Amino acid sequence: MVELFEYGADDSTLSKDQIVDFVAEQDSFFEPPLQSRGVVLADYVDKILRQGHVICAVNDENRLVGMIMFYCNDMETRTAFVTWLAVAENARAQGIGSLLISETLEFCKKHGMDYYETCTWKTNEALIAVYQRKFGARILKEKEELGRVTMHLRVDLKNR
Numbered sequence: 001m002v003e004l005f006e007y008g009a010d011d012s013t014l015s016k017d018q019i020v021d022f023v024a025e026q027d028s029f030f031e032p033p034l035q036s037r038g039v040v041l042a043d044y045v046d047k048i049l050r051q052g053h054v055i056c057a058v059n060d061e062n063r064l065v066g067m068i069m070f071y072c073n074d075m076e077t078r079t080a081f082v083t084w085l086a087v088a089e090n091a092r093a094q095g096i097g098s099l100l101i102s103e104t105l106e107f108c109k110k111h112g113m114d115y116y117e118t119c120t121w122k123t124n125e126a127l128i129a130v131y132q133r134k135f136g137a138r139i140l141k142e143k144e145e146l147g148r149v150t151m152h153l154r155v156d157l158k159n160r
């Protein structure tokens with residue numbers, strides 16, 4: 001069983017260091033890893049905590065097992081953007097990633113967004129398939145960037 005909550009919105013016992021440590025732990029699964037692009041993970045998390053939102057999934061032992069980070073503040077285009085999503089390796093394929101996406105879709109709709117967008121690398125086929133199959137995402141564009149192809153996905157929140 002996992003519990004989801006927005007970091008900073010309640011009396012969570014998780015510290016910011018735990019968030020940054022989780023991002024660091026998962027970084028090698030990203031193509032390319034954020035750190036290989038010179039991103040300072042503590043600054044990256046800080047910026048999202050200031051301007052965006054972080055939804056955490058914790059297990060019964062209060063361990064962080066999944067997390068999604070996103071911006072939901074563009075009231076002109078009413079487009080939310082998910083910048084980071086990962087589930088701990090030993091907790092994958094149990095529905096936690098889908099749960100985090102679902103919760104974020106609801107959150108963004110409730111906060112007046114019309115669209116939910118995200119980007120991932122083209123070889124992340126399982127995730128792209130999930131977005132399309134479970135959440136009705138469509139591919140907005142395919143782009144060559146930093147030596148690999150990225151897929152830009154969009155979920156329309158208006159008809160959900």
Ligand SMILES: CC(C)(COP(=O)(O)OP(=O)(O)OC[C@H]1O[C@@H](n2cnc3c(N)ncnc32)[C@H](O)[C@@H]1OP(=O)(O)O)[C@@H](O)C(=O)NCCC(=O)NCCS
Nearest residue numbers: 029085086087092093094095096097098119120126127130
């Ligand atoms: C992508 C990720 C967040 C998915 O999290 P998850 O908790 O495993 O996802 P779910 O359990 O909800 O699985 C969703 C679907 O993915 C597929 N899937 C999950 N694990 C899979 C695996 N090992 N192999 C193939 N497909 C898999 C399944 O089709 C599943 O759909 P189903 O519920 O209909 O069976 C996780 O794999 C991850 O952290 N990957 C590394 C980081 C990453 O890729 N982040 C996204 C960057 S944009």
